[in-house]
Amino acid sequence: MKQAKITAYAKINLVLDVLRKREDGYHEVSMVMQAIDLADTIVLEEAPRNWLITDSKYIPPNMNNLAMKAVTLMQNHFKQVPPLQVTLQKRIPVAAGLAGGSTDCAAVLLGINRMYGLGLSQTELERLGAELGSDVPFCIGGPTALATGRGEKIEPLPPCPPLFFVLVKPSFGVSTPKVYGNLRLDQIRRHPDVQACIDGLHKGNALQILDAMGNLLEYSTFQLQPNVKKLKHSMAEAGCAHVLMSGSGPTVFAAFTEQQQAQQYYKTIKPVYPGAILSRTVNKTMLEERVELYGNE
Numbered sequence: 534m535k536q537a538k539i540t541a542y543a544k545i546n547l548v549l550d551v552l553r554k555r556e557d558g559y560h561e562v563s564m565v566m567q568a569i570d571l572a573d574t575i576v577l578e579e580a581p582r583n584w585l586i587t588d589s590k591y592i593p594p595n596m597n598n599l600a601m602k603a604v605t606l607m608q609n610h611f612k613q614v615p616p617l618q619v620t621l622q623k624r625i626p627v628a629a630g631l632a633g634g635s636t637d638c639a640a641v642l643l644g645i646n647r648m649y650g651l652g653l654s655q656t657e658l659e660r661l662g663a664e665l666g667s668d669v670p671f672c673i674g675g676p677t678a679l680a681t682g683r684g685e686k687i688e689p690l691p692p693c694p695p696l697f698f699v700l701v702k703p704s705f706g707v708s709t710p711k712v713y714g715n716l717r718l719d720q721i722r723r724h725p726d727v728q729a730c731i732d733g734l735h736k737g738n739a740l741q742i743l744d745a746m747g748n749l750l751e752y753s754t755f756q757l758q759p760n761v762k763k764l765k766h767s768m769a770e771a772g773c774a775h776v777l778m779s780g781s782g783p784t785v786f787a788a789f790t791e792q793q794q795a796q797q798y799y800k801t802i803k804p805v806y807p808g809a810i811l812s813r814t815v816n817k818t819m820l821e822e823r824v825e826l827y828g829n830e
């Protein structure tokens with residue numbers, strides 16, 4: 534019986550700029566995205582019908598989630614893909630700004646491609662993934678990329694030097710459409726410097742990358758959820774100079790160039806934020822090894 538196990542990595546945005554609202558309702562963005570080692574695990578196996586098993590009470594156990602939509606999409610395109618059981622071990626907080634749903638979706642596309650030898654290129658998988666969500670193509674590509682358009686156009690960037698993160702996800706989630714809908718671009722004077730981050734990546738200068746961190750969506754999310762702003766301030770006061778909200782939030786992360794500093798900071802804030810998560814950048818080799826196949830002979 535064919536089976537695939539896929540490690541589905543979360544992402545953070547090192548920089549996120551919003552350029553304009555488009556006619557189709559989406560926003561034109563420019564963002565540097567980075568995969569991190571916080572990950573869900575997905576197991577795909579053949580079954581009498583499509584079926585999702587998950588340890589998360591936040592994922593609807595039906596076809597109405599991105600992982601199962603990815604199964605259906607592949608079955609519609611490729612008749613040789615049989616009904617599949619998806620077992621999802623959820624570690625990435627949901628509605629958190631960490632692409633948790635998108636990375637599960639990407640993992641299913643990657644897994645099915647390998648299980649059934651479909652031979653789809655990365656670009657072809659990214660095109661399929663874009664039908665399901667703006668962040669899915671990055672989750673297929675990665676681990677460090679510039680995302681433009683509505684976020685679905687991916688250009689690889691030089692590998693990010695190792696960076697270490699402490700993430701805190703508030704108990705509530707935020708809705709991405711609401712965050713974009715609340716954004717008043719005409720009232721924003723300072724945009725983050727995406728190019729400074731890209732230059733830092735080209736130079737392999739970790740500190741320059743951290744100094745360039747910025748997220749335009751903070752304006753909107755902080756207005757909708759003032760507690761996220763408070764969380765950011767409290768995390769900075771706890772002893773980190775580089776603190777940022779990821780994506781549309783509400784997760785806030787503190788970033789460090791040294792592992793030891795991140796570990797120390799994690800120990801300091803864990804009593805205050807018991808859900809805090811220690812993580813680090815994912816490299817290309819880790820991404821290349823994320824799909825494991827079993828029982829294919």
Ligand code: C5P
Pocket residue numbers: 558559560561562665666667668682683684709710711713
């Ligand atoms: O593409 P995705 O399904 O992740 O987007 C969810 C929603 O977020 C969109 O329907 C849109 O309201 C908003 N969005 C946006 N501009 C983007 C990405 C998302 O306005 N670049």
